[in-house]
Amino acid sequence: MTPQKCGENSTQIKFIILEKLEKKETIQKILIGQAKQYLENTGSIVNFTLRFLKNIFSPPFEWRELLKQVYFSGYKSLFFIGTTSFIVGMVFTMQSYPTMSSLGTESWIPTMISLSIVREIGPLITALIFAGKVGSGIGAELGSMKVTEQIDAMSVSGTKPMNFLVVSRVGATTIAVPLLVLYADALGFLGSYFAFQSKEEITMYFFFNQAISVVTYVDLIPSLIKSAMFGFAIGMVASYQGFHAEQGTQGVGRAANTSVVISSFLIFVIDLIMVQINSFFL
Amino acid sequence: MQQTEAIIKARNLKKSFGENTIIKNVSFDLMKEENLVIMGKSGTGKSVLIKCIIGLLVPDEGELSVMDYNLMDIDADQLNELRRTVGYLFQGGALYDSMTVERNLKFPLRRFPDAPSESEIDELVDEVLENVELAHTKHKMPSELSGGMKKRIALARTLIMKPKIMLYDEPTTGLDVITSNEISDLILEMRKKYNISSIIITHDISCVDKTADRIIILDKGEVLNEGSFDEIRKSNDNTIRAYFESV
Numbered sequence: 158m159t160p161q162k163c164g165e166n167s168t169q170i171k172f173i174i175l176e177k178l179e180k181k182e183t184i185q186k187i188l189i190g191q192a193k194q195y196l197e198n199t200g201s202i203v204n205f206t207l208r209f210l211k212n213i214f215s216p217p218f219e220w221r222e223l224l225k226q227v228y229f230s231g232y233k234s235l236f237f238i239g240t241t242s243f244i245v246g247m248v249f250t251m252q253s254y255p256t257m258s259s260l261g262t263e264s265w266i267p268t269m270i271s272l273s274i275v276r277e278i279g280p281l282i283t284a285l286i287f288a289g290k291v292g293s294g295i296g297a298e299l300g301s302m303k304v305t306e307q308i309d310a311m312s313v314s315g316t317k318p319m320n321f322l323v324v325s326r327v328g329a330t331t332i333a334v335p336l337l338v339l340y341a342d343a344l345g346f347l348g349s350y351f352a353f354q355s356k357e358e359i360t361m362y363f364f365f366n367q368a369i370s371v372v373t374y375v376d377l378i379p380s381l382i383k384s385a386m387f388g389f390a391i392g393m394v395a396s397y398q399g400f401h402a403e404q405g406t407q408g409v410g411r412a413a414n415t416s417v418v419i420s421s422f423l424i425f426v427i428d429l430i431m432v433q434i435n436s437f438f439l
Numbered sequence: 440m441q442q443t444e445a446i447i448k449a450r451n452l453k454k455s456f457g458e459n460t461i462i463k464n465v466s467f468d469l470m471k472e473e474n475l476v477i478m479g480k481s482g483t484g485k486s487v488l489i490k491c492i493i494g495l496l497v498p499d500e501g502e503l504s505v506m507d508y509n510l511m512d513i514d515a516d517q518l519n520e521l522r523r524t525v526g527y528l529f530q531g532g533a534l535y536d537s538m539t540v541e542r543n544l545k546f547p548l549r550r551f552p553d554a555p556s557e558s559e560i561d562e563l564v565d566e567v568l569e570n571v572e573l574a575h576t577k578h579k580m581p582s583e584l585s586g587g588m589k590k591r592i593a594l595a596r597t598l599i600m601k602p603k604i605m606l607y608d609e610p611t612t613g614l615d616v617i618t619s620n621e622i623s624d625l626i627l628e629m630r631k632k633y634n635i636s637s638i639i640i641t642h643d644i645s646c647v648d649k650t651a652d653r654i655i656i657l658d659k660g661e662v663l664n665e666g667s668f669d670e671i672r673k674s675n676d677n678t679i680r681a682y683f684e685s686v
């Protein structure tokens with residue numbers, strides 16, 4: 158190798174090393190930036206939750222707004238949740254029937270379906286639909302209020318937007334989801350009955366009697382507690398996203414969308430934790 | 440106009456967002472019953488400044504007191520107390536769009552610790568709606584109102600709390616000339632009627648001409664000039680003269 162070529166090579170190597178160092182620095186900067194962002198977001202969520210908890214017990218108590226929100230979030234979801242639960246009850250029965258029938262255990266279907274619906278399907282279906290319909294609605298409504306400065310307008314008038322907007326909505330979702338779960342359970346049973354009745358001669362009274370006889374408080378209470386936690390998570394996530402919406406209409410859309418995605422994910426996480434806790438007590 | 444005592448005192452205020460300094464070294468006083476206009480190009484920190492005054496933002500450095508409340512060291516209860524005596528007219532009005540005009544006006548009053556009775560609130564609502572000449576809109580939703588009407592209702596919503604200070608964030612932006620003039624007249628009328636001190640942020644020279652007792656020009660986050668309308672208008676500074684070219 159000539160001395161000239163050797164010099165060229167070493168210059169090239171120097172460039173490559175410098176380039177790599179620059180890339181390394183850029184990656185480091187990105188990682189630090191992301192870690193900083195993550196910590197800031199976590200801090201913001203913790204701060205929001207603490208403010209929420211503080212405001213639950215501080216007046217004014219927005220009872221009227223709470224009832225209005227229970228009505229809007231609960232009553233207006235009845236059709237979707239009822240229809241979905243009815244269909245799921247039917248489908249679940251139709252899917253189980255051939256297998257159970259081949260084993261000669263079709264008479265267990267009402268019992269099996271009722272426990273599945275009460276313990277798992279009812280709360281899960283209700284919470285997921287509720288997150289999609291009500292969670293996205295809260296995220297979009299509060300997001301829109303945020304970007305049009307309506308939340309700031311409440312703050313500067315010396316009122317507490319946290320009480321009026323967040324505590325009432327989170328309270329409403331926490332109350333509404335367990336109530337909707339009971340309703341979804343009932344319609345799930347009904348769907349199951351119609352599917353079962355198309356295969357076997359059975360009266361509604363007998364089916365429901367069999368289905369309900371196996372459901373105890375040990376099944377129902379944890380299911381309702383879990384449902385209340387789903388409702389709380391949906392309300393909190395949607396309110397947080399709405400309260401922190403930025404950048405105009407795009408931010409409103411993002412708040413609605415993120416509310417559904419995060420609360421749906423949290424529903425499964427809470428479900429998993431609650432199953433573990435429940436099985437520990439059982 | 441009496442210029443006896445400062446109702447707002449700001450000294451060497453600085454506010455940054457990340458590495459971006461929005462306002463620096465800003466000092467001014469707002470005297471009792473004075474209309475102080477703050478002018479400046481977009482992004483010079485005018486809105487940030489009044490958001491600091493109402494406690495929506497906290498300055499990084501400096502001193503800021505509003506009617507004996509030290510904004511640099513204030514707790515949530517004190518801040519709410521202060522906010523009940525300071526009105527803020529948002530650029531877009533910020534009316535609560537899920538409520539009727541009447542509920543918009545009643546909303547803050549009903550939540551006061553020493554809230555008036557429902558009949559007193561009804562009287563106050565009628566009074567402020569008369570003042571802004573929109574009594575017929577009482578049962579309308581904000582979506583049924585024009586831009587000018589929204590601004591008037593938003594003004595009524597702040598006036599119902601009988602504020603001692605009003606902060607107007609571009610009160611005439613987006614309005615036609617006639618409505619802009621009406622809003623400017625309303626600002627003067629409200630000062631006369633309720634003895635209000637005001638800070639008005641605006642680009643609208645005719646609004647400045649009508650309402651300003653004193654003007655502050657902000658440029659790149661700093662106070663560039665201060666004086667009466669005529670003093671500022673006669674300035675030799677090209678940046679300042681640019682604002683008045685349309686007059």
